[in-house]
Amino acid sequence: MMRGQGSSREHTNREYELELRRLREQLLLMGAKVEDLINGSIRALIDRDSELAEQMIAADRKINQLEIAIDELCMQVLARRQPVASDLRVLTTALKLVTDLERIGDLGVNICERVLELNGEPPLKPYVDIPNMSREVQEMLHEALDAFVAADVERAQRVIARDKNVDAYYTQIFRELLTYMMEDPRNIFRATRLQSIAKYLERIGDHATNLGELTVFMVKGKDIRHAGKLGDGSTT
Amino acid sequence: MTAAANGVAKPEPKLKVRDLTVSYGEKKAVGPVTLDIVGQHVTALIGPSGCGKSTFLRSLNRMNELIPGCRMEGDVRLDGEPIYGPGIDPVAVRRRIGMVFQRSNPFPKSILENVAYGLRIGGVNDTHDIAGRVERALSQAALWEEVKDRLNDSALGLSGGQQQRLCIARALAVEPEVLLMDEPASALDPIATAHIEELINELSEAYTVVIVTHNMQQAARVADYTAFFYLGELVEFDRTDVLFTKPSNSRTEDYITGRFG
Numbered sequence: 001m002m003r004g005q006g007s008s009r010e011h012t013n014r015e016y017e018l019e020l021r022r023l024r025e026q027l028l029l030m031g032a033k034v035e036d037l038i039n040g041s042i043r044a045l046i047d048r049d050s051e052l053a054e055q056m057i058a059a060d061r062k063i064n065q066l067e068i069a070i071d072e073l074c075m076q077v078l079a080r081r082q083p084v085a086s087d088l089r090v091l092t093t094a095l096k097l098v099t100d101l102e103r104i105g106d107l108g109v110n111i112c113e114r115v116l117e118l119n120g121e122p123p124l125k126p127y128v129d130i131p132n133m134s135r136e137v138q139e140m141l142h143e144a145l146d147a148f149v150a151a152d153v154e155r156a157q158r159v160i161a162r163d164k165n166v167d168a169y170y171t172q173i174f175r176e177l178l179t180y181m182m183e184d185p186r187n188i189f190r191a192t193r194l195q196s197i198a199k200y201l202e203r204i205g206d207h208a209t210n211l212g213e214l215t216v217f218m219v220k221g222k223d224i225r226h227a228g229k230l231g232d233g234s235t236t
Numbered sequence: 237m238t239a240a241a242n243g244v245a246k247p248e249p250k251l252k253v254r255d256l257t258v259s260y261g262e263k264k265a266v267g268p269v270t271l272d273i274v275g276q277h278v279t280a281l282i283g284p285s286g287c288g289k290s291t292f293l294r295s296l297n298r299m300n301e302l303i304p305g306c307r308m309e310g311d312v313r314l315d316g317e318p319i320y321g322p323g324i325d326p327v328a329v330r331r332r333i334g335m336v337f338q339r340s341n342p343f344p345k346s347i348l349e350n351v352a353y354g355l356r357i358g359g360v361n362d363t364h365d366i367a368g369r370v371e372r373a374l375s376q377a378a379l380w381e382e383v384k385d386r387l388n389d390s391a392l393g394l395s396g397g398q399q400q401r402l403c404i405a406r407a408l409a410v411e412p413e414v415l416l417m418d419e420p421a422s423a424l425d426p427i428a429t430a431h432i433e434e435l436i437n438e439l440s441e442a443y444t445v446v447i448v449t450h451n452m453q454q455a456a457r458v459a460d461y462t463a464f465f466y467l468g469e470l471v472e473f474d475r476t477d478v479l480f481t482k483p484s485n486s487r488t489e490d491y492i493t494g495r496f497g
Contacts, residue, residue: 009495016494082453084480087493221482 016081020090023073027094030066031145034101034108037063038141038204041111042134045197046127050119053112063105067098086218093218097148100207100214104141107200107207114193114200124180124190130198133169136162137201137208144211151219156212160224166205173198250275250414250444251296256310258291258300265291266468268310273414273461278436278445280459280476282452284491287465293416293448297333298326314414331358334412338419340399342391342406347374347383350391350402354410369409376442377405378435397428404435408443415439417447421454433458452492456480464488 011017037059044053074095077083083091140162147155177191177198213225249272257267266288273279273296281289291300298319300306312319319329331354342350351370352360360366370387374380379401383394391402400420407415417436421429436445436458449455455462456476463473464485472479472488483489490496 009490011494012496013494081494084452084456084492085483085489088481 013081016077019073019077019081020087023070023077023090023094026066026070026073027097028149030063030070030098030101031148033059033063033066034104035138035141035145037105037108039138041108041115042131042138044112045115045118046131046134048115048119048123050116053115053119056112057109060105060109063102067102070094070098089218089221093214097211097214100210104204104207107204110200111197114197118190118193121190124187124194129169129173129176130194130201133166133173133198133201136165136169137204140166140205140208141211144208144215148211148215148218151215153216153219156215156219159212160209163205163209166202170198170202248275249273250315251446252311252313252316253296254311254313256292256295256308256312258288258295259307259309260303261305261307264468266295266465267292269470271463271470271473273444273446275444276440276442277460278440278447278458279461279463280455281446281448281463281465282450282455282492283465283471284496285450288468289448289463289465290418292465292470293418293446294335296414296416296446297330297335299330299335301326331410332412333414333416334407334410335416336400336404336407336418336420338422340396340403340423342394342399342402344390344392346388347391347394347402348387351405351409353406358410370405373405373409374402376408376439377401378431378438379405395428397424397431400424400428400432401435404432404439408439412443414444414446417445419448419450422450429454452480464491466491 011020037056040052040056040059043049044056074091077091081087140159143155143162144159146152147159174195177195180187181191210225213223216222216224251273253269253271253273255268255270257269258265269292281293283289294300295308296312296319300308308320314329314332318324319333343353345353348367348370351373352366355366355369360369371380371384374383379398382398383389383402391399394402400423404415404420420436421432424432433454436447439445440460447455447459459476461473462476462479464471464479464483464487466487472483472485474484479488480492483492
């Protein structure tokens with residue numbers, strides 16, 4: 001599990017093997033915590049549940065602690081074992097992965113903060129597109145983490161392909177909220193909060209895409225970021 | 237050997253090895269190996285003990301012939317000329333392809349005479365000429381500054397790292413084109429090792445270097461190309477940066493990541 005291509009054999013050095021196993025476990029734990037936080041944030045939004053939002057904001061601390069613990073573990077392994085080949089790719093992938101996971105956690109917190117603000121007001125409108133967008137983002141995150149755990153390139157690539165759906169939802173939601181704001185300036189407070197939430201979801205989709213790209217690199221040793229567009233100067 | 241076919245060595249190779257097999261009596265030690273060694277670069281040969289890498293290295297300057305019962309098949313070409321061709325003098329081959337061994341083996345002579353030894357055997361007798369060539373060789377081996385005031389002292393008084401650099405200077409004095417090194421730093425401390433590695437780097441600007449090493453980090457540090465041998469077979473040959481980040485063979489992967497049988 002979570003190895004590059006090559007063998008499933010264990011390291012001759014048992015200490016090293018245990019360190020890599022601990023790294024795997026910590027990454028899985030962090031991934032699970034992040035997924036829980038995002039799912040909770042979205043439930044807090046849709047159910048207008050302030051208490052749950054508060055809980056999720058508090059849950060982010062554990063994620064931040066795991067980020068630091070994983071970074072430290074990676075540094076230790078790099079310094080002491082000088083990993084190469086698939087081990088090196090797992091290590092460098094882990095270092096980047098935790099950054100994306102931590103950012104996803106922060107975005108979940110941002111959603112909850114906006115939820116707390118929104119819950120002080122009556123609902124602007126029944127949510128339709130936001131729950132759909134949320135579901136898409138949750139599935140992307142779940143699939144990205146599973147693809148990483150299973151070192152499954154095809155699954156990772158399917159996650160990457162879904163990001164355009166999330167972007168389309170964002171454009172749609174933004175346009176709709178704009179009309180609400182133009183209709184009545186009193187809608188602006190709530191509409192801008194909802195627009196922010198949609199933006200956070202869109203960013204979570206981007207980070208899930210990164211997880212997919214990192215998984216492809218970890219397994220195949222091939223960098224697919226920026227879709228090979230760096231050569232012609234268009235990096236976005 | 238798939239990587240060799242991947243067009244790894246683009247420039248015209250300095251050494252071209254084709255289907256080289258070396259046997260001791262009935263027992264095959266290594267091969268068949270097909271490999272191109274790029275000129276003015278460093279190629280490392282790695283693999284566990286007994287994998288055939290040192291035998292392969294020695295076959296590149298006909299050193300195996302000195303071992304009784306050793307048989308060779310296949311073809312090795314230096315700049316297109318077969319080194320095992322009929323009428324080719326092995327001594328002439330070894331002058332163009334020098335060798336440095338694992339344990340520094342200075343002669344019990346002065347520093348100067350150690351470096352001058354090959355020149356004298358080669359018929360160079362002019363004292364002035366010899367002095368100039370000795371200085372050049374010692375400078376190339378990064379030893380000149382440390383020994384220039386005591387060239388007539390015994391070489392055996394030098395430190396281990398200095399002795400090994402002296403042996404490199406001795407090999408360089410006859411102005412070879414290729415330098416074969418069999419574990420040149422394995423008996424040295426980290427500082428002396430760093431000196432040798434730095435030296436290998438500098439030498440590769442003028443010479444073609446082939447190095448056998450047990451230290452994989454050393455191969456990763458000094459070599460442009462790396463060949464992995466296992467059980468007498470060339471398993472993978474590729475650019476060092478590729479081999480150590482993305483090896484294509486699972487046996488290479490297992491070995492370099494430390495998953496040994």
